[in-house]
Amino acid sequence: MDQRERLQEQVREAFQQSRPLQIQGAGTKRFYGRKTADAEPLLLREHQGIVDYEPSELFVTLRAGTSLQTLQEQLAEAGQMLPFEPPFFGAEATIGGTLACGFSGPRRPYAGSARDYVLGVHMLNGLGESLRFGGQVMKNVAGYDVSRLLVGSLGTLGILLEVTLKVLPRPERELTLVHDTDMATAIVRMNQWAGQPLPLSASAWDGAHLYLRLSGTEKAVAAAQSKIGGAVLDENDGILFWKNLREHRHVFFQGSAALWRLAVAPATPPLALPGQTLIEWGGGQRWLRGQRDASALQTLAAEHGGHATLFRGGDHAKEVFQPLPPALFALHQRLKNAFDPHGILNPGRLYAAL
Amino acid sequence: MAGSPDSEHAAFLSALRALLPDDGLLTQSEDLHPYECDGLSVLRELPLAVVLPRHRAEVQAVLKICQQYAVAVVPRGAGTGLSGGARPCAGAIVLSLARLKQIRALDTSNRTARVQPGVRNLAISEAARPMGLYYAPDPSSQIACTIGGNVAENSGGVHCLKYGLTVHNVLALEVLDASGERLEIGSQAPDSPGYDLLALMMGSEGLLGIVTECTLRLLPVPENTLVLLAAFASVVAAADAVSAIIAAGIIPAGLEMMDQLAIEAAEDFVHAGYPRDAAAILLCELDGTEAELQERLRAVEKLLQRQGATSIRIAADAETRLLLWKGRKAAFPAVGRLAPDYYCMDGTIPRKRLAEVLEQIAIWSAEYGLRVANVFHAGDGNLHPLILYDANVEEQLHAAEALGQRILELCVAVGGSITGEHGVGVEKLDSMCAQFTPAELAQLHRIKAAFDPEGRLNPGKAVPSLHRCAELGAMHVHHGQLPFPELERF
Numbered sequence: 001m002d003q004r005e006r007l008q009e010q011v012r013e014a015f016q017q018s019r020p021l022q023i024q025g026a027g028t029k030r031f032y033g034r035k036t037a038d039a040e041p042l043l044l045r046e047h048q049g050i051v052d053y054e055p056s057e058l059f060v061t062l063r064a065g066t067s068l069q070t071l072q073e074q075l076a077e078a079g080q081m082l083p084f085e086p087p088f089f090g091a092e093a094t095i096g097g098t099l100a101c102g103f104s105g106p107r108r109p110y111a112g113s114a115r116d117y118v119l120g121v122h123m124l125n126g127l128g129e130s131l132r133f134g135g136q137v138m139k140n141v142a143g144y145d146v147s148r149l150l151v152g153s154l155g156t157l158g159i160l161l162e163v164t165l166k167v168l169p170r171p172e173r174e175l176t177l178v179h180d181t182d183m184a185t186a187i188v189r190m191n192q193w194a195g196q197p198l199p200l201s202a203s204a205w206d207g208a209h210l211y212l213r214l215s216g217t218e219k220a221v222a223a224a225q226s227k228i229g230g231a232v233l234d235e236n237d238g239i240l241f242w243k244n245l246r247e248h249r250h251v252f253f254q255g256s257a258a259l260w261r262l263a264v265a266p267a268t269p270p271l272a273l274p275g276q277t278l279i280e281w282g283g284g285q286r287w288l289r290g291q292r293d294a295s296a297l298q299t300l301a302a303e304h305g306g307h308a309t310l311f312r313g314g315d316h317a318k319e320v321f322q323p324l325p326p327a328l329f330a331l332h333q334r335l336k337n338a339f340d341p342h343g344i345l346n347p348g349r350l351y352a353a354l
Numbered sequence: 355m356a357g358s359p360d361s362e363h364a365a366f367l368s369a370l371r372a373l374l375p376d377d378g379l380l381t382q383s384e385d386l387h388p389y390e391c392d393g394l395s396v397l398r399e400l401p402l403a404v405v406l407p408r409h410r411a412e413v414q415a416v417l418k419i420c421q422q423y424a425v426a427v428v429p430r431g432a433g434t435g436l437s438g439g440a441r442p443c444a445g446a447i448v449l450s451l452a453r454l455k456q457i458r459a460l461d462t463s464n465r466t467a468r469v470q471p472g473v474r475n476l477a478i479s480e481a482a483r484p485m486g487l488y489y490a491p492d493p494s495s496q497i498a499c500t501i502g503g504n505v506a507e508n509s510g511g512v513h514c515l516k517y518g519l520t521v522h523n524v525l526a527l528e529v530l531d532a533s534g535e536r537l538e539i540g541s542q543a544p545d546s547p548g549y550d551l552l553a554l555m556m557g558s559e560g561l562l563g564i565v566t567e568c569t570l571r572l573l574p575v576p577e578n579t580l581v582l583l584a585a586f587a588s589v590v591a592a593a594d595a596v597s598a599i600i601a602a603g604i605i606p607a608g609l610e611m612m613d614q615l616a617i618e619a620a621e622d623f624v625h626a627g628y629p630r631d632a633a634a635i636l637l638c639e640l641d642g643t644e645a646e647l648q649e650r651l652r653a654v655e656k657l658l659q660r661q662g663a664t665s666i667r668i669a670a671d672a673e674t675r676l677l678l679w680k681g682r683k684a685a686f687p688a689v690g691r692l693a694p695d696y697y698c699m700d701g702t703i704p705r706k707r708l709a710e711v712l713e714q715i716a717i718w719s720a721e722y723g724l725r726v727a728n729v730f731h732a733g734d735g736n737l738h739p740l741i742l743y744d745a746n747v748e749e750q751l752h753a754a755e756a757l758g759q760r761i762l763e764l765c766v767a768v769g770g771s772i773t774g775e776h777g778v779g780v781e782k783l784d785s786m787c788a789q790f791t792p793a794e795l796a797q798l799h800r801i802k803a804a805f806d807p808e809g810r811l812n813p814g815k816a817v818p819s820l821h822r823c824a825e826l827g828a829m830h831v832h833h834g835q836l837p838f839p840e841l842e843r844f
Contacts, residue, residue, distance in 0.1 A: 015836040043639070053383060054704070054706065056706070057705055079603055101546060104544075104545075109544065113545065115550055116521075125797060129793045132794065133767065135702075135772070137770050137771055138733075138735060139506060139775055140736070140771040140774060141774065142773050142777075142785075142786060143778075143786070143789075143790060143816075144802075145521065146554075148521070148554075151550060156655060170603070191463050195462065195574055196574050198574075208480050216642075217646045217651075218651065219649050220646035221642050223643045263541075265464045266542075267463035284544045285535055296624055302542070305641055307541070307543060309547070324547065325538070327535050327536075331804065331805065332549055334803075334805075334807075335801065335804045338800035338801055338803065
């Protein structure tokens with residue numbers, strides 16, 4: 001169902017009247033980013049459908065409102081997958097919302113992030129102009145890489161109408177191994193093994209156990225298993241473990257206490273923080289719960305090459321992403337203005353002044 | 355700035371002279387000539403001066419002086435680019451980053467390298483090798499090209515199907531904007547806050563900022579590697595074999611195709627043992643653990659046979675493997691020996707359209723009376739037709755350029771792009787008009803202005819002016835409607 005014309009019409013009008021728009025897919029990720037005042041919704045959900053899928057060309061082109069579920073089912077039929085293993089955070093999740101948030105899952109440190117797999121976009125900017133960047137080919141350096149710039153921009157630069165993603169074959173075999181270890185050892189091991197040619201595809205530490213997933217051919221997985229050792233998780237339990245982790249259904253994520261995400265250089269040793277920490281992505285992503293001093297967390301993360309985000313819960317009226325240095329933020333504002341001169345696209349969702 | 359143009363010029367140069375050591379500023383014509391072009395040598399221009407700063411503070415000071423005197427800046431790495439991206443502009447200085455060539459840090463536990471922009475691509479992998487790590491993107495010019503240039507072009511290489519392009523392997527950049535303001539973009543941690551400016555910098559051809567440091571992701575060196583060489587009686591059969599391999603769920607580390615003219619040229623040049631009678635060859639590299647590799651090898655061999663390979667050769671030892679790759683990596687200079695000049699194209703196409711594109715190129719080749727050799731990154735659809743010509747024969751350069759332009763337009767028409775990895779530079783400005791609408795080009799210009807409001811970084815490159823496209827008459831009309839018909843175009 002092609003809704004392009006309706007969407008373009010609505011954005012053009014909003015541009016002319018400088019009227020803010022709230023871009024909406026299925027609404028499964030409304031918790032993410034800053035809470036903003038209600039504005040006229042721009043509904044993307046009906047703009048759905050897979051437009052072009054060529055398994056042997058390793059790409060799929062689809063409308064932004066297409067559900068992740070539908071997409072993954074189609075890919076699975078051809079033995080393929082989205083390599084960045086995105087979380088859904090709700091059964092109805094759309095590909096547009098996933099990319100706007102820039103969400104990736106457990107495979108991210110080993111296979112790449114959401115933006116790494118974007119090849120092209122068809123978008124509307126804040127003037128209501130219909131623009132295409134990138135394409136259906138893996139390599140394309142004509143023009144600036146606007147397609148990847150839009151990933152994670154929370155709809156503040158443009159509206160995704162259609163995207164082309166690179167897809168990959170599903171691994172022949174997956175196996176999850178478990179080691180009982182403390183946090184420091186878990187971080188060291190994750191990074192030591194990531195430095196060796198092993199078919200790692202996910203890693204996590206839940207407070208007591210280090211989980212490692214191997215993906216590849218039967219033989220590659222077997223060889224890596226004998227090298228790494230550890231208890232083997234039953235196949236279904238393995239699948240369920242990574243799915244629960246990805247969807248924040250793991251027990252660590254339960255309850256309504258604020259959820260903080262620290263991104264740091266992966267080999268960063270355990271941080272001196274009260275309360276429990278859950279670690280993912282080879283040490284690069286660390287989750288915390290409860291009320292925290294945002295600026296103290298941000299300073300700590302920055303000391304280790306990273307940043308902190310108030311991911312879910314807590315006060316989303318304030319800034320939730322790490323503040324940017326003034327020169328960098330000024331550049332963000334000029335870029336925002338270059339795409340959305342009247343500031344009508346999801347204003348304030350990423351930063352209050354953007 | 356007050357004063358006559360001459361005195362201002364002199365004041366500008368003396369400001370630079372006061373800043374830089376004697377050998378850090380070139381102004382004499384004989385010293386400027388080595389900088390008059392990059393790898394695309396048909397486009398030449400002498401710069402006002404060449405500056406060779408030694409570290410970030412000097413780069414920063416140079417940029418501030420250029421801002422003060424409103425002088426444009428053309429950044430340059432090793433000058434191996436193939437689209438004129440580093441070709442000087444009249445009245446501009448060339449800012450060479452060649453002296454910023456330190457590997458600042460190798461971080462084994464985080465598997466990253468922090469390097470200055472003038473470090474050669476291959477030097478990074480060589481330095482990381484003792485730790486069992488390497489830097490994956492390997493453009494054919496990797497012995498000479500610098501990482502700063504790789505960032506500017508978003509360079510690929512023969513392994514990018516599996517290991518990605520520069521954009522997938524750079525974690526952070528230190529960038530100076532046109533005014534010399536320092537920006538830190540990206541980090542060692544995943545998913546930096548704010549917009550993905552790192553992606554925007556990749557392939558931006560020096561128009562958005564000057565890179566003064568790069569943090570790169572290093573990967574573990576694969577346990578084992580082997581290369582298969584398969585010959586085919588037609589390019590169609592070879593292209594079908596590529597699809598069959600990928601459809602079987604196998605992503606080779608490298609997958610390259612060469613047509614007959616390219617095979618012969620490479621064979622004459624490096625004697626790699628390529629089958630001269632083949633219409634096309636495929637080079638397929640597999641990597642992994644020993645057990646995995648044997649399994650994969652059997653599967654690929656079977657697929658190639660089923661697809662009609664006329665011969666298959668396997669190189670398991672490093673020496674033979676390197677020899678087979680050498681033929682491919684030397685394909686450009688090899689083809690260069692067949693004619694006084696050659697013009698290298700860089701289109702991308704969906705692989706399934708390869709046969710019809712090559713067929714059309716063959717028809718045009720006959721029509722223009724110019725031979726074309728084809729080298730193809732088959733896994734990722736990046737096609738390099740090499741048009742042979744003789745610049746001393748009247749009109750042959752123009753004919754080669756006209757043929758090239760038609761080939762690129764064909765790439766766009768079949769759903770591809772005018773450049774996969776060589777960049778737009780000056781060379782493909784006109785082809786950009788075929789790939790983008792005026793509204794799209796205007797959006798690209800607004801991005802440029804957000805970074806560089808005075809338009810002093812590498813002016814006139816990468817994105818054509820709307821005026822140029824309009825004059826070219828190549829303005830695209832989509833769905834019978836120009837966006838914003840009320841806007842003036844001429």
